[in-house]
Amino acid sequence: MEKKNEPFHPLLDYDAPSALRRYLDEHGLGMQKKFGQNFLINGDVRKRLVQALELPIGAVVWEVGPGLGSMTVELIRQGALVKAFEIDRGFVRALYELIPVPSVFTLIEGDVLKTWPREAAKEQAEGKLCNYFLGNLPYNIAATLLADFIEKGRFFKRLVVTIQKEVAQRMLAKSGSKDYSSFTVLCSSAYTIKPLMVLKGPSFYPVPNVDSQAVLMDLRTDRNPMTDTPLFRSMVRSIFSNRRKNLKNNLISFLSSRYSSLGKDLSSLVETAITQAGLRSQQRAEELDLDAFIRLASKVESLICL
DSSP: OOOOOOOOOOSSOTTOHHHHHHHHHHTTOOOOGGGTOOEEOOHHHHHHHHHHTOOOTTOEEEEEOOTTTHHHHHHHHTTOEEEEEEOOHHHHHHHHHHOOOTTTEEEEESOHHHHHHHHHHHHHHHTOOOOEEEEEOOTTTHHHHHHHHHHTTOOOSEEEEEEEHHHHHHHHOOTTSTTOOHHHHHHHHHEEEEEEEEEOGGGEESOOSSOEEEEEEEEOSSSOGGGOOHHHHHHHHHHHHOTTSOHHHHHHHHHHHHOTTOOSOHHHHHHHHHHHTTOOTTOOGGGOOHHHHHHHHHHHHHHHTO
């Protein structure tokens, strides 16, 4: 039977802005706006976010944006082995000082958008893919990182992410709503997504100008996102790229740019694909749910291969 980690006593009061400011000042560190840095200073919320992962003891968790390690400490307390991705060199030095437990804490330095594929490849080679992800994600990379994971086939069993509320609204949007987008379809193709809690500015230090939303993402069991082809994802992006165009015109534009050498009557092919998918040529992107996009991509692929 695996045991919980030994009790870990943090060297910093993560709930006190004054303590955080003092540590930053004493170590010559600053909050860099370009990295979207904000510390979550509500200890109860940190505990609830980690608990939402429902981690088995000894589970490996990827954490993005550890900052000074407040969420990292909570993960370790709850029995996790943490792989943290941090871009800020000053925070990297601080993390080695604040969390001196290499048996349960690994730090991966650099831009996560560049470093995660190498770490994933390493885990794949070792047959030890991590199934859990936690991130108080910087506003400037949240959507890009989550989309990157899905498009490159890096799926987690469960993710808990704190993101800008507007990004969460796009993830949770229903077809027909103003927030519904290609990002919505991409995320829902791989995960069932549930809101956890809204976090107001005072939950963070420094206080951001926008509200945040914690979101739970569970890997879908009713379909296999690994079977989604590049055509499906690029088609969805293309159809949403010009919301004013109807489905037929958007699809013709997409296929003519991607398959210029088809040598087929694209208008006829598109009409056939739309009809066989049970859709209408005059529909707009925001009217199509995930299943409709999946059906359409399947019909398009079958017809262009004829």
